[in-house]
Amino acid sequence: MEAILSRHSVRDFKPGEISMDTLKKLVHAGMSAPSAMHSAPGHFVVVTEREKLDGVAKIHPYANMSLQASAGILVCGEPGKEILKEFFDQNCAAIAENILIAVSDLGLGAVWVGLYPNKSHIENFRNYFQLPAHIVPFTWIPIGHLKSPAKPDNRLDSSRVHYNVW
Numbered sequence: 001m002e003a004i005l006s007r008h009s010v011r012d013f014k015p016g017e018i019s020m021d022t023l024k025k026l027v028h029a030g031m032s033a034p035s036a037m038h039s040a041p042g043h044f045v046v047v048t049e050r051e052k053l054d055g056v057a058k059i060h061p062y063a064n065m066s067l068q069a070s071a072g073i074l075v076c077g078e079p080g081k082e083i084l085k086e087f088f089d090q091n092c093a094a095i096a097e098n099i100l101i102a103v104s105d106l107g108l109g110a111v112w113v114g115l116y117p118n119k120s121h122i123e124n125f126r127n128y129f130q131l132p133a134h135i136v137p138f139t140w141i142p143i144g145h146l147k148s149p150a151k152p153d154n155r156l157d158s159s160r161v162h163y164n165v166w
């Protein structure tokens with residue numbers, strides 16, 4: 001609960017390395033997401049090279065935080081692996097959210113940069129990361145160190161909760 005309640009989008013990072021061990025944990029969290037009929041469509045591009053991170057700011061209008069991020073994970077899906085095709089985006093979103101919660105739990109910061117289903121973003125990321133044609137980029141997650149500690153936020157709105165019937 002603490003990781004979920006203190007998760008918020010972080011777009012301004014403090015410099016500092018993020019170890020490959022930590023990045024592998026984040027990918028592990030992503031791969032542990034639920035998926036319809038356990039199709040597990042996720043693929044991950046883990047990015048640590050400064051030049052590659054910086055270049056993302058040039059291919060997406062709302063990804064300038066990549067310039068400050070220490071690392072990034074491109075969450076991709078493989079539609080051909082889906083048993084129920086219509087759940088592609090839900091499966092990929094569950095992966096992205098798992099990563100964001102794990103980032104929060106590890107005391108780091110990140111933000112979900114939406115690509116899918118925008119065709120031009122998809123093409124730009126596919127070209128930039130040299131993805132094969134059967135792989136669809138879904139979300140770009142720049143990751144970095146927090147400038148100040150995250151505080152839990154209470155967004156509970158009881159007026160929107162309905163019990164048994166609306």
Ligand SMILES: Cc1cc2nc3c(=O)[nH]c(=O)nc-3n(C[C@H](O)[C@H](O)[C@H](O)COP(=O)(O)O)c2cc1C
Nearest residue numbers: 007008009010011061062063065111112113114115
């Ligand atoms: C589908 C989706 C797309 C998003 N795209 C962007 C984006 O391109 N750039 C960005 O800075 N934030 C993006 N966000 C983050 C939202 O702006 C953020 O989650 C929202 O304002 C709520 O703030 P919080 O994450 O701090 O709770 C996206 C979030 C989602 C779920």
